[in-house]
Amino acid sequence: MATRHFLTLLDLSQDELHYLIQRAITIKNELKAQGPRYTPLPNRTMAMIFEKSSTRTRVSFETAMAHFGGHALFLSPRDTQLGRGEPIGDTARVLSEMVDIVMIRTFSHQGLEAYAAASSVPVINALTDDYHPCQLLADVMTWTELRGSVKGKTAVWIGDGNNMCHSWINAARQFDFQLRICCPAGYEPRQDILEAAGDRVTILRDPNDAVVDADLVTTDVWASMGQEEEQAKREADFAGFQVTEALLDRARADALFLHCLPAHRGEEISETLLDDPRAVVWQEAGNRLHAQKALIEFLLLGRVDG
Structure with missing residues (x-):
């Protein structure tokens, strides 16, 4: 199989993405029933390059490789020549000779694309400043587990037009649902990403209007990593955009709430929202x-029956 990369949700077809969601649910159910007995990747190695810190990303990828019988190498900027100025392409070619797959969590999406272009092994985007597609796989998986097919349903994004928002836009395209983006003026997602989604995505300004009859509501912190100096301004600009239990009451009775975490209670969400049964963030x-x-x-073995 030719080398495939996963840099955004658009790198896989709609059919492949639907397969991944169902396959993930199957893998989860089998793990819960039997324990980690399925080990299709013995002696395979994943290099995990982290230029941004993470809890969920590192633990999930490292555990995934351990369950599969493989091994994961954690590489911080201090652990690689990338931190000392080695060209991205050179690092990619070297690691391609030694590992089977690479996961990168970094700032520049263009840098990630340059790495993937030089890599002869699959590269996974574990977050860039522009996209976070792995989180969307987990989000759509959670939504599907709890409510069935998401096709034709309505999700609402409340907050900054950031990397998570960009991936929600791509998800609306690939999984065929409607997305309402509710943000203050000046915090819209990138125009080219928005335009590519056509009529699947709409921009609104009032959260109370945006959530009416929605099937799912989601948000993220107002100031992402690298934006800490903007915290005070963003708190002022996003006043009135906090997701609360009362706001969720305006959505459908069976609506779900998602958050990629970590959450700032009392800022983008109310202090108690994560305790509400509609919030399924721990499962997410x-x-x-x-x-x-x-x-x-999928990237290493292709489709698997069962």
Whole structure:
């Protein structure tokens, strides 16, 4: 099989993405029933390059490789020549000679694309400043587990037009649902990403209007990594955009709430929202493991029956 990369949700077809969601659910159910007995990747190695810190990303990928019988190498900027100025392409070619797959969590999406262009092994985007596609696999998996097919349903993104928002836009395209983006003026997602989604995505300004009859509501912190100096301004600009239990009451009775975590209680969400039964963020976080297992398996082995 030719080398495939997963840099955005658009790198896989709609059919392949639907397969991944169902495969992830199967892998999860089998793990719960039998324990980690399925080991399709003995002696395979994943290099995990982290230029941005993470809890969920590192634990989920490292555990996935351990369950699969393989091994994961954690590489911080201090551990690689990338931190000392080695060209991205050179590092990619070297690691391609030694490992089977690479996961990168970094700042520049263009840098990630340059790495993938030089890599002869699959490369997974574990977050860039522009996209976070692995999180969306877990999010759509959670939504599907709890509510069935997401086709034709309505999700609402409340907050900054950031990398998570960009991946939600791509998800609306690939999984065929409607997305309402509710953000203050000046915090819209990138125009080219928005335009490519056509009529699947709409921009609104009032959260109370945006959530009416929605099937799912989601948000993220107002200031992402690298934007800490903007915290005070963003708090002022996003006043009125906090997701609360009362706001969720305006959505459908069976609506779900997602958050990629970590959450800032009292800022983008109310202090108690994560305790509400409509908030399924712990299941969502746990599904990072299973969705990424399905992704790793697909990139290295192709489709698997069962």
